[in-house]
Amino acid sequence: MVDIERQEETYDLVAPGQTYESVTESIGGLVLNNRISLKWLLALGFSACLLSLFVGAVTWLVLFGVGIWGVNIPVGWGFAIVNFVWWIGIGHAGTLISAILLLLHQSWRTSINRFAEAMTLFAVMCAGVFPLLHLGRHQYFYWLMPFPNTMGLWPQFRSPLVWDVFAVSTYMTVSALFWFVGLIPDLATLRDRATNPVARVIFGALALGWRGSALHWRRYMALYLILAGLSTPLVLSVHTIVSFDFAVGIVPGWHSTIFPPYFVAGAIYAGFAMVLLLAIPLRATCNLKGLITMRHLENMAKLMLATGLIVFYGYIMEVFFGWYSANPYERYMTFNNRMFGPYKWVYWALIVCNGLVPQVLWFRKMRTSIPVLFATALVVSVGMWLERFVIVVTSLARDYMPSKWGNYYPTAYDWATYIGTIGLFLVLFLLFVRVLPSISMSEMRELVHHDEHAPQEA
């Protein structure tokens, strides 16, 4: 049994000395102990304050309408769409870790997939809030879905906005299923170890009576692999369709074929930044340094660097297309508007945050320094938000006709709603960490099993 109280930093996949039992102890113990740490309580209290900001802002919005926001013609999209794209992009890293890295046999994904999937679910919830609020007439939200109605109408299925409804709702459903299926064996472990009778009943009901039968595992693994195979194109399709919301429109700066791949890369970039922002405090406060090791942090930093370079290439190509298209509107859009227009500081801040700062990750010393990683992830998160602001706002603010130009400035309600969703996300995440195992115990046992045999195979 390893000393789980004091763990050294390690570059192994699993710290030496971990056994099936120590995995159950260190992960399951976090959920089953009765202690509520002061740090957790303070974090929850702070997040709940932000969440109450959200509740207040949304209540005001429902009472008085979207006029309390800064959106107007010509910039009708504003913060709502910026935040929608930002949040949904953050979710993508969770699916990438849980599905794509599983198919690619990247066993280092094992200790980060569970909480990354939870992050996906909560980020998609935060994302989903914005289009619903942005509708204006919130009470008719169900008109987005096809259903037989007295008007005899159907949604406009040729519109990317309707594709988006299907993509996001499917993504949310499949991510939730994938997450729950992964949780079933761990819920059974908690059922068998819980001493509190209420906890036993709750975990027992959620575990559905899982008993680890070989036949059950056979069907389970078949399902898990196929779900991973389905989630892989699904996650690519979701941000592709989000990018179609822009790329299908004939607006300068939007109508571009580079949008789908560059959006998907940007999503994964922002998502890994968020996984790092969550993993670093999680491993430090919950004694999980032996399970989420420096190897994991370094690998995530490498993925962030790689996707960041794709995104930076996207920025360069946008500028190149703007010039090479010889289209006066595209050229005006790229140079006079984005780079040196009314929002020039946002554009240059974005280049610094997403293009320049992450280049420090080329150096191993930087990738393995926790403060540098945390700061870089924070900068990238801000940068990706600025990117969506540039895309949404600059193009709409300077359209074809100077007579319909107009700037957009967010109001206090815009900020309150945005910061409020961060509160919603943090509250959900903190509750998740307390009541469910934040690392998959059954998959970690598999990893410990393979680790034991590695020297013999070599």
Added chain:
Amino acid sequence: MDQVVERPSAIEPAGAGGALYGLMAEFPSPETLVAAGRQVREAGYKRIDAFSPFPVEDLSEALGFRDQWVPWLMLLAGIGGCVGGFGFLWWCTAVSYPLNIGGRPLLAWPSWIPITFECTVLASALTGVLGMILLNGLPMPYHPVFDAPGFERASSNSFFLCVEARDPRFDREKTQALLASLGALSVSPVEQRK
């Protein structure tokens, strides 16, 4: 290795218990479990099952499970979702409310690809998850094997093999001796509650 093999007298059914469900043997590692499972099956037993805290490679093959329902169900549901989704879009756009946009074809299939794809994935994933749960007979809060001594370890760090009493070759003493000879840490009877 210490073998705690219980004596035959210890496996007499307890007074309050019901019929014997089977014999449960505990093994120390996944490898010993797979080896034991293979030998029990080669000895001619059919009604056997193993329990492990994580999926063990080759275990279901060693026990002779050939079930392929989940992949087939998911494939069929995916095809159904694809055809159904596309058909629904066609019916809405071309039959129920035909909308002529600049004389373009009503069968606007390129713009239906995203939704058709999402319907495919959704139908397949929902069917797969429901199929896995229902084929496994879940939810099932109670099962006789939960009463086996030490079975709570099956979800953490121990490995079990169960030979059911309804197997035609089942003989309490012979089966017990076979399981004990395969390196089981312990062999205990499992009863069905009344």
